[in-house]
Amino acid sequence: MTLRSDAAIPAPHSERALLLPEPAERRLRLAGPWRATVLAEAAREAQRWHPGPGEWTLDLTGVSTLDTTGAALVHQLRQRIIQAGGTAEVVGADDIRQQLLSLVGEAPAPAASPPRPLRPVSGLGRWALDHGRAGLVLLAFLGAIALAALPALRRPRLLQPAAISAEMVRAGVGALPITGLLAFLVGIVVAYQGGAVLAPYGATTFMVELVGNSQLRELGPILVAIIVAGRTGSAYAAELGTMRVTGEIDALRTMGVDPLQALVLPRLLALMVVLPLVTLWADATGLAGGILIAGLLFDLEPAVFLARMPEAVWQSSLWLGLAKAPIFAILVAVVGCHHGLQVRGSAAEVGRATTMAVVQAIFLVILTDALFSVVFRQLDL
């Protein structure tokens, strides 16, 4: 909350509250409007002022208006005189002002805010524990989803085909333009950079190996997974988070509907089905980008490019790339739904959950992809 409105606009009252000590007569004369908006100088004056002991008079006759903030300052002044061993008599206060002063006086002292034990070491420890626990909770959530899916094995109707297909349109068809465009551009970049390296050796025909394998095996699946994590994973977290805040999740529970089964399973299954398809589409547009650059800049005819594809691109590249997609779908959907359902309390939490869902999903997608690379290499796939 650091919003500042236009400070150039003048305060409604240009007069200021005045504090005029007259130590000789043991008198404290207050004048002007003692209102919150014009009280700052008088308040600072009061902090600097040190009363000696004696019988002081607080003279409010010159005060034009008195609000609770002004009354609070008057009360503070009176308290300080009393603490200094003196007495304070207020004059020039009518009945209303007297009541205001006594009202201010009867308010209890403010509660001290709790200390914040955020020392670096204990903070780091708590952070690590929190994250470790979050991992366990995520695993437990995965298990709960699997349990919720069990009854559907016997009664497939429980899976709500209508909800799944609607979800597939939203998460899959809706993502086609952006994934297609981005994969196309990435295909252009890879072909261009690779071609620039291969051309001096007269080896531009190897662009087919380069573009084909990198696109199908790595770039296509991971690009799609990252876009879908930002597009759909965030939507899942925000939707379910909002439903929690508005009590819709609890409403489902009271009807005997399992939120995991009704909300999470359709989203998860839809994403698992649709993500490989979107990946296939991204593979195609990425190759199109590569073919375009190879033909335009490196004199590699599209027909030649396509003809070399079957021998140049390893069979495993396509299948491994497509096999990764459902795994990424599980990561994105489970992390998104999990953070959405974790929301407690206010709407601000929804924003935080959404951010967490996207960051964690992208992190897990890339981590898993790295693990896959190592495993496939070891298995010689």
Add this chain to the structure above:
Amino acid sequence: MGEAVIELHGLVNRLGERTIHDGLELQVERGEFMAVVGGSGAGKTVLLRTLALLQRPAAGTLRLFGEAITDPEAPRVHPLRQRMGVLFQGGALFGDLSVTENVLRPLREHTRLPEPLLQEIAAIKLHLAGLDPSVGPQPPRSLSGGMIKRAALARALALDPELLLLDEPTAGLDPVAAARFDAVITRLRKLLGLTVVVVTHDTASIDAIADRVAFLGEGRILAVDTPASLRRHPRPDIRRFFSPRAAITEEESPWKRA
């Protein structure tokens, strides 16, 4: 006295295609306690939003503190906002600030008072609104509904506004808490010379604290009078609003008797 804090003439409000208000006429005098009542969807909250300078009227004139307001976003209007406090229906407390900081938000914006005095003022405002100082450091999400209303009232009172706008202040409170809320408002009104406009359904609360009641319906203000005279108003729909149980007639019953 006798000076109008709020003057509405021929005020028209539209939300999209729908005309909510079609020529409102209303005057609220300084120090007056005006309740706004009407059926659901009669435009009570829209009226309050207009007075709070959140809604630009489609036509008509609005005068606040004697100043004609044509554009609620104009910089000239800005200082007027410091002279009014608004209590929103759901409280609208800032979720990322503690209760104390919520109360201090307007003070930090418009004053440069030293920190110890600010803390003391926050405690006073909480006390005025009937809250314990221990509530201060807590986040709003840990409060009950009644406490949120009172914390929101404390925030609305932060700058000692001349005009207080309350949207359903006692809705969702139990009768005892509602009565206590009314008592708080009445006391503050006397001490601070507040002018209050309150939107409410709570007829008990209206009887306890309102000087006059404006009855909204059919896009206009159908009647403005004391609660007692509205009970004897010639229009039956107004009379019935104040009848003990707002009993419905046989034709209006949603179920046909067997």
